[in-house]
Structures are given as C-alpha cells and as structure tokens.
Amino acid sequence: MTSQPAAAQAVTTEDFSRNLATVNQKIAEAASRSGRQASAVRLLPVTKTIEPERLRLAIEAGVQTLGENKVQEALAKSEEFASEYPTLRYAVIGPLQANKAKFVARFAHEFHALDSLKLAQTLQRRLELEERTLEVFIQVNTSGEDSKSGIAAGEVAELLEAIEPLDRLVPRGLMTMAANTTDESTIRASFALLRTTLEELRDSGAPEGFDQLSMGMSGDFELAIEEGATVVRVGQGIFGARIYPQASA
Numbered sequence: 629m630t631s632q633p634a635a636a637q638a639v640t641t642e643d644f645s646r647n648l649a650t651v652n653q654k655i656a657e658a659a660s661r662s663g664r665q666a667s668a669v670r671l672l673p674v675t676k677t678i679e680p681e682r683l684r685l686a687i688e689a690g691v692q693t694l695g696e697n698k699v700q701e702a703l704a705k706s707e708e709f710a711s712e713y714p715t716l717r718y719a720v721i722g723p724l725q726a727n728k729a730k731f732v733a734r735f736a737h738e739f740h741a742l743d744s745l746k747l748a749q750t751l752q753r754r755l756e757l758e759e760r761t762l763e764v765f766i767q768v769n770t771s772g773e774d775s776k777s778g779i780a781a782g783e784v785a786e787l788l789e790a791i792e793p794l795d796r797l798v799p800r801g802l803m804t805m806a807a808n809t810t811d812e813s814t815i816r817a818s819f820a821l822l823r824t825t826l827e828e829l830r831d832s833g834a835p836e837g838f839d840q841l842s843m844g845m846s847g848d849f850e851l852a853i854e855e856g857a858t859v860v861r862v863g864q865g866i867f868g869a870r871i872y873p874q875a876s877a
Contacts, residue, residue: 637868639682644689644866651865658853669853672719672842674863676701680708686866687713693738695861697722699731706735721803721842721861723777726750733758740765740803740842740861743779748791755796763798764791765842768825770818771807778804781825788829788838801840801858802826806848819843819855826856 635647656666674695675683696702706718719738726747733754742748742764755762769778791797806818822843842859844852849860
C-alpha cells in the first residue's frame with residue numbers, strides 16, 4: 629500500500645472534527661481530479677479496536693456509520709449504542725464465517741465482503757427470521773494475492789445472478805482491497821479492474837442501484853477515488869494509529 633502518516637491520536641471531539649475535515653478535504657480534492665463532486669464519494673469510518681468512549685466523541689463529531697471487521701466486536705457496540713444512538717449504522721467489512729451470519733442479520737445495515745452463494749443463502753435465511761434487509765457488496769480479489777479474500781472478477785456476474793432471488797439482500801456494488809505494494813501503478817490497476825468489472829455488469833443489465841465501488845483505505849483512498857471509488861474505508865486517517873492490546877505473557 630502507499631504510505632501516508634497516520635493522523636495524530638484523536639482523543640477529543642475537536643480532534644475528531646479536525647481529522648474528519650482533513651479526510652473530507654482530501655476526498656474532495658481527489659474527486660475533483662477525477663471530474664466528480666465530493667458528494668459522489670461516501671466516507672466509511674473504520675472503527676475496529678476503537679473503544680466506545682472514543683467512538684462517542686467521534687459520533688459527536690459527525691461519524692454516522694461504524695465500519696467493523698470483527699462481527700462480535702461490532703455486535704457489542706451495536707448493543708451498547710442502541711438506545712443512545714438509534715440512527716447509527718453498522719457496516720461489516722471483513723470476511724464472515726457462516727456461523728456468525730445470524731449476528732450480522734441482527735444488527736448490520738451493510739456487508740462489504742460477500743464472496744459466495746452459500747453465504748448469501750445463509751444470510752437470507754437469517755434475515756428472514758429477523759425481518760430485516762441487508763445491503764451487500766460482492767468482494768472481488770483484484771490483486772490475485774492468496775492472502776486476499778474475494779472472488780475473481782470473471783465470477784461476479786454468475787454470483788450476482790444467483791443471488792437475485794434472495795430478496796432480503798440488496799446488492800449495492802463491488803468491494804476490493806488493493807494489492808499489498810507501494811507501487812502506485814499496481815495499486816491503481818486493482819482499483820481500475822473493479823471499476824471496469826462494475827461497468828461491464830451495468831452494461832449487461834445489473835440490478836437497479838448496483839452502482840457502488842467500495843475501495844480504498846487510509847493509505848490509498850485518494851488513488852481509489854481517482855479510479856472511481858464511491859465508498860472509501862478510512863480508519864487511521866480519522867482515529868490515528870491503532871493501539872492493539874498486548875497479549876498477556
């Protein structure tokens with residue numbers, strides 16, 4: 629990934645307001661370079677490992693959606709904030725094991741890592757029980773790296789057609805993670821492949837509203853926007869460098 633210094637640790641509402649303003653300014657500038665308006669790009673804050681006390685400050689500063697990789701952590705936050713922030717949205721952005729689909733169906737509004745029909749069917753059943761719907765993004769492995777989740781670009785059309793009868797799922801677009809490299813042209817290629825895949829799907833009759841590209845993180849979201857991103861997933865640019873709990877000896 630490209631290397632950008634993380635924002636300073638945000639510990640006050642003012643810190644979060646400043647960091648959000650900085651990220652939004654970068655989004656606006658990147659959108660302008662690609663001939664689009666800043667409003668065409670949605671900022672999805674990535675809140676993994678961030679404790680509820682700091683999240684409250686971020687929410688007061690304007691954060692409206694929490695993007696979480698780990699389902700159990702996201703579920704706990706959704707339960708804690710349920711009465712305090714009833715309009716807060718939750719996006720699960722990491723791989724999902726089928727046995728945890730029941731939790732996602734209970735609280736999440738978006739799922740950015742759909743990569744199989746089996747998982748889609750499991751989510752459908754759980755959503756029916758919860759009487760809810762879920763916006764989904766199909767994850768595409770655009771780098772070809774074994775360490776990345778997602779399906780190949782050439783398999784997306786088949787999966788999209790297969791999930792069409794699953795009425796509790798609302799297909800919104802595609803998601804990817806760029807190649808793990810500092811080479812800008814390689815990173816751009818990952819994002820460009822996702823964009824062209826979406827364009828081909830739309831030309832061949834993708835569902836209405838299937839028009840979103842979730843790509844780009846703190847280190848490369850400006851490149852992603854220049855290549856067509858409509859959703860960027862930013863954590864450290866808002867919260868500062870993450871501090872992970874040390875394992876006990």
